[in-house]
Amino acid sequence: MATQISQDRTSERQALTAEQEELLEAGSLADTDIQARPHAFYTAMRRGDPIHYDARLGSWLVTRHEDISAVQSDPVTFSVQHGYSEQQARGMRDEFEAYLREHGGGYFPDAIMSDPPYHTRIRKLMEQAFTAHRVKELEPRITEVVRGVIADVVERGDGKCDAVKDIAIPLTIRVIVEQLGLDQGMEDEISRWSVAVTAQIGAMQSRETMLQNAALIAQLQQYLIAKMKACEENPTEDMISDLVHAEVTNADGSKEKLTFAEAVSLVRATLIAGNDTTATAIGNLFYVLTTRPGMAELLDSVVDDERQLNRFIEEHLRSEPPVRALSRMTTREVTVNGTAIPAHAHMLLVYGSGNDDESVFPEPRKFDITRQNLGRHVAFGGGPHRCVGLALARMEVKVAAREIARQMKNMALAIPESEIRYTPTVATRTIESLPITFEKREG
Numbered sequence: 001m002a003t004q005i006s007q008d009r010t011s012e013r014q015a016l017t018a019e020q021e022e023l024l025e026a027g028s029l030a031d032t033d034i035q036a037r038p039h040a041f042y043t044a045m046r047r048g049d050p051i052h053y054d055a056r057l058g059s060w061l062v063t064r065h066e067d068i069s070a071v072q073s074d075p076v077t078f079s080v081q082h083g084y085s086e087q088q089a090r091g092m093r094d095e096f097e098a099y100l101r102e103h104g105g106g107y108f109p110d111a112i113m114s115d116p117p118y119h120t121r122i123r124k125l126m127e128q129a130f131t132a133h134r135v136k137e138l139e140p141r142i143t144e145v146v147r148g149v150i151a152d153v154v155e156r157g158d159g160k161c162d163a164v165k166d167i168a169i170p171l172t173i174r175v176i177v178e179q180l181g182l183d184q185g186m187e188d189e190i191s192r193w194s195v196a197v198t199a200q201i202g203a204m205q206s207r208e209t210m211l212q213n214a215a216l217i218a219q220l221q222q223y224l225i226a227k228m229k230a231c232e233e234n235p236t237e238d239m240i241s242d243l244v245h246a247e248v249t250n251a252d253g254s255k256e257k258l259t260f261a262e263a264v265s266l267v268r269a270t271l272i273a274g275n276d277t278t279a280t281a282i283g284n285l286f287y288v289l290t291t292r293p294g295m296a297e298l299l300d301s302v303v304d305d306e307r308q309l310n311r312f313i314e315e316h317l318r319s320e321p322p323v324r325a326l327s328r329m330t331t332r333e334v335t336v337n338g339t340a341i342p343a344h345a346h347m348l349l350v351y352g353s354g355n356d357d358e359s360v361f362p363e364p365r366k367f368d369i370t371r372q373n374l375g376r377h378v379a380f381g382g383g384p385h386r387c388v389g390l391a392l393a394r395m396e397v398k399v400a401a402r403e404i405a406r407q408m409k410n411m412a413l414a415i416p417e418s419e420i421r422y423t424p425t426v427a428t429r430t431i432e433s434l435p436i437t438f439e440k441r442e443g
């Protein structure tokens, strides 16, 4: 008998239009057109088949807010570790591991991509680097960095730029350098390293590209190990140092620390997890500011009011969530909202759809900063794996929004909207390039 998770709402499934029926029948989240414009597919799934088996992906898509929340809250039945480690360097894991042991100072399994009880211990220690105090302390310096990146583009004086390539991506990488206490001038390397690490779960590598990526990851690890060894001896005011020195006291008074291998994996995870996601959030911000009527004016009206600006950012993350869907693997047979799922099945929690669930967010495509329940969105996931970097991410996107509004005006898309290209992936909804025009806003 399979365990029942989430309420069985089979009786509430709604009749679909012929078009929606066809979309469910023929559509797939692996389809790049659906990845670019997913909302109709999400709606069809939520209404007619909320736990939908996507045969092309070989994954069960969980699309309703309530079911996503139920699955997230049970990290033992729905394992992150299995979902992740079975994806890593798919089919070439031994060779990948051996390469890093030989050239990269060791093989460091991703400690945060784990299940309880191990995850609970790692998570507690990792949170030491993301305290409200550390995030608050970083804000002035991050504001300076963001201001500088935008000013460099504005001061070029030609009134045009690629908002993703010239602003969102460099800005995020420079913030990471600041936050982790890495060396200035490392931006290009970090960008390459980041792509190499992300490729390990993309399941698209040939042996040749796997080895090229392994070489880059080896460099990254050698660099981080040297930094961390230096921090061990001389603590610094940054997140690498926080992780190297993280310590928690258990109820019985005993102390816990990270092993060096765990700390290396967490610094690596911090560098990667916050990179694409935050750049995507800022790229999406430019997208809505240049394509949705009234959005730029709305941002202007809230920019000097911290509380309203926070609500604007939260509604932005709800309506344009950077992370679309992330993996879980069932560890036993289970029934979710009336649908039986076998053991060892791959699932995707479709956060993008949960944020559009009309039973939680009426008129979900409307941008409304007065929603009572803004904070219920699942852009940062939920349960024990909820984004550990969310305070930092919110702050960074807020600071970016403020600086954009203060330095730029009359922004417009420089290409037809239909020509916007998205990165082909199920995991995020990321604009690859966004040419825009704008005018400089004088002080």
Ligand code: HEM
Pocket: 080, 112, 113, 123, 269, 270, 271, 273, 274, 275, 277, 278, 281, 321, 322, 323, 326, 327, 351, 378, 379, 380, 381, 382, 384, 385, 386, 387, 388, 389, 390, 392, 393, 394, 397
């Ligand atoms: C707007 C930007 C961001 C978004 C939308 C985002 C989204 C998410 C989501 C949806 C998860 C849940 C993963 C799951 O369900 O399996 C997550 C986890 C995580 N995020 Fe973020 N994130 C952002 C920024 C950041 C930043 C800035 C950092 C760190 C510097 C970070 C570090 C992490 C880590 C380490 C985890 C894993 C936590 C765990 O498994 O316990 N994220 N993030």
